[in-house]
Amino acid sequence: MSDPIVVTDPADPRLGDYTDLTDVELRRRREPAEGLFMAEGEKVVRRALAAGYPMRSLLLTPRWVDGLRDVVDAATVPVYLVSPELAERVTGYHVHRGALAAMGRRPLPAATELLAGARRLAVLEAVNDHTNVGAVFRGAAALGLDGVLLSPDCADPLYRRSVKVSMGAVFSLPYARLDHWPRGLDDVRSAGFRLLALTPDAGAVDIAEELRGSGGGRVALMLGAEGDGLTRQALAAADARVRIPMSHGIDSLNVAAAAAVAFYALTTAAPRTPEDRP
Amino acid sequence: MSDPIVVTDPADPRLGDYTDLTDVELRRRREPAEGLFMAEGEKVVRRALAAGYPMRSLLLTPRWVDGLRDVVDAATVPVYLVSPELAERVTGYHVHRGALAAMGRRPLPAATELLAGARRLAVLEAVNDHTNVGAVFRGAAALGLDGVLLSPDCADPLYRRSVKVSMGAVFSLPYARLDHWPRGLDDVRSAGFRLLALTPDAGAVDIAEELRGSGGGRVALMLGAEGDGLTRQALAAADARVRIPMSHGIDSLNVAAAAAVAFYALTTAAPRTPEDRP
Known part of the structure; x- marks a missing residue:
């Protein structure tokens, strides 16, 4: 002592x-x-x-x-x-x-290591606001995702503000950085993940519909920064673009709420059975 | 001019x-x-x-x-x-x-009027933070609820900060105040609504399960203030207590994210058909 x-x-x-x-x-x-x-x-x-x-x-x-x-x-x-x-x-x-x-700090796991053990991941592109990073981690952990992958320019999950907003979720949810962007997304797909891009674009597919169609396999859901959203490169790298259906002329949710809804859709569309745990 | x-x-x-x-x-x-x-x-x-x-x-x-x-x-x-x-x-x-x-301002509709024309409502108890009121309205409008009922001590949706955070959703989503609390909740149930209380309590029912079981009728979902949650009186007045299942040792989401997830569960559990629009 x-x-x-x-x-x-x-x-x-x-x-x-x-x-x-x-x-x-x-x-x-x-x-x-x-x-x-x-x-x-x-x-x-x-x-x-x-x-x-x-x-x-x-x-x-x-x-x-x-x-x-x-x-x-x-x-x-x-x-x-x-x-x-x-x-x-x-x-x-x-x-x-x-x-x-x-x-x-401890060394982060390699992205490949995280990919090997996971079924449902969030992939953040250029989310450079510590509050939003913390809120997304809180939602991802609470709603049962297995981990988070970060683009090289995402804010630090261990920065004081991120830690606080996440309510400590940054400690309990594994995460890794992709060293190359968007090239690192190839590794995500090679690991057997269907790569979905979340966007408010009305031309995208309803996320629930997409998830019903793809039948419960490994899914990585990409989210962009508030305001700018995902870059053209990230959208192009995705297997599908998905959206949360909106009403009453509102065109978007804030990033924490949108992420939470999408994570919920992810975990409820294909509830995990004991066998499919990593 | x-x-x-x-x-x-x-x-x-x-x-x-x-x-x-x-x-x-x-x-x-x-x-x-x-x-x-x-x-x-x-x-x-x-x-x-x-x-x-x-x-x-x-x-x-x-x-x-x-x-x-x-x-x-x-x-x-x-x-x-x-x-x-x-x-x-x-x-x-x-x-x-x-x-x-x-x-x-314009006169608010009476609660009974709002109840008559709606199928899915949010009911807020003592949400006295303008940011949270705005965020809940934004989620409720975006995710297709028909309106919001407020307990007498909820913050003003037309206060500058609420308006801003809601992205104007307070203008497009009808709302009314219940003059008596919790007695006004009797009117909600008399109007044919099943009254659900959202709580992080692990003893509550999974919201998706509850909604599947109750078969797509009128639903009013009660939310409390961040931190305190719903009062004992509100919980006692509910037909059922529902929760969002949580993982990784995280025990809650912030009120905007929790509300958005619950509203999404509400609208996707029983997608509305053209016939059941009010």
Whole structure:
């Protein structure tokens, strides 16, 4: 166990992992390069640990020590105890959840590895908004997909905001990056997946109809960024373009809602039997 | 047509409808009391007009005049032309969409009227967050519900933020308020609706299963506020409690995603035929 170390100097180099958390541009470069990510709040810290991520250190304000007592007692890494004011000075914001953990990343599985073990996947193209990445992961995990593949320009699922919005789903759902785009989609199809492109385009096929027709095989559903949607290249690479039927003159849902509906359609169109689990 | 009226004094009483838009507490009391709501941005202004809401006046910065030229030319109410700085002084924020319309409300239909003409309804209990109300309306309209019933303490669908998040769906989907809660739910059931309560509770029935079993009759789906969910009274009033099956240890979706999935289940479980349209 670690005895908490009281820190009173905002420039203390031991707090280096926690500096400038509000500088998104800096942190989005720095964290992957340093093999680091931040878990914020008791629940998220616990989920990250439960998922097997190694903790580098823990930063607590006094009122949060009791809630994480067991984690503190079990910790073999430094536990820093700071005032709320110092936490704000270091991180750049008011840490109202009072607990931050600097966690170590693990190597991502190769896309081929993820493909081998899955039946239903989401494939995200250029979803570069951390909130949307988190929301899509939450939906994909909740609605029973087996994993997520990311185009090279998708936002980092382990960025603090993505983790928070996903409610920790980024820890429980396997994901991998495709190194080449759209060429990496060939690997998805070679692995036996039918590649569907979700689009609001009225010319696309009703997703439920498409799924009934294709009879319950492996499916990878591609989603694009809010606003722009999928690129021409991604649409061209798909086996079929599918849409969620819309009414009342509304032409789209936000990306989190559209993704959730499509994932639901995916898992209910062909409910899995014990035999078809990977 | 109206010639635009150039206004340079932020205290000009003719701009009274547009003052202090960032004071949510003030506006949420004032707007319904004065039969007023705000439409923001060209698209939303056009949708409000297309839905038949009467315009009281229009507030434009110069660069937005051309985009709304036809609306300005057709207007029989004052069109105020102001600098971006004056717009900000009056409203309290930077109006980057450059167009605001003060619109008049219309009487809401009675709940009984809405019930008579509908087959699939959403019923919201105490959803007091404007963003969530807007998102639920967008999903309900897009996914083919016939209307929305609101408990007395739900947030105003015509509040600026609700309108914006709904992408104008609050204009195209009929809604009404239940004056008494939960007693008003008796009227829903008297009108022949099966009243389902959506809950993350693992003891509830899979929504798809429930809908298959109840055979395509009239359905009203109750949703509660994010976090708290439905009250005990609402749950007790329901004919059945239904849930969206969850995986990977995730216990819930956000309210917009959960609503969208449930609405999709509702409309796909019993696709409407031409005969059963109201």
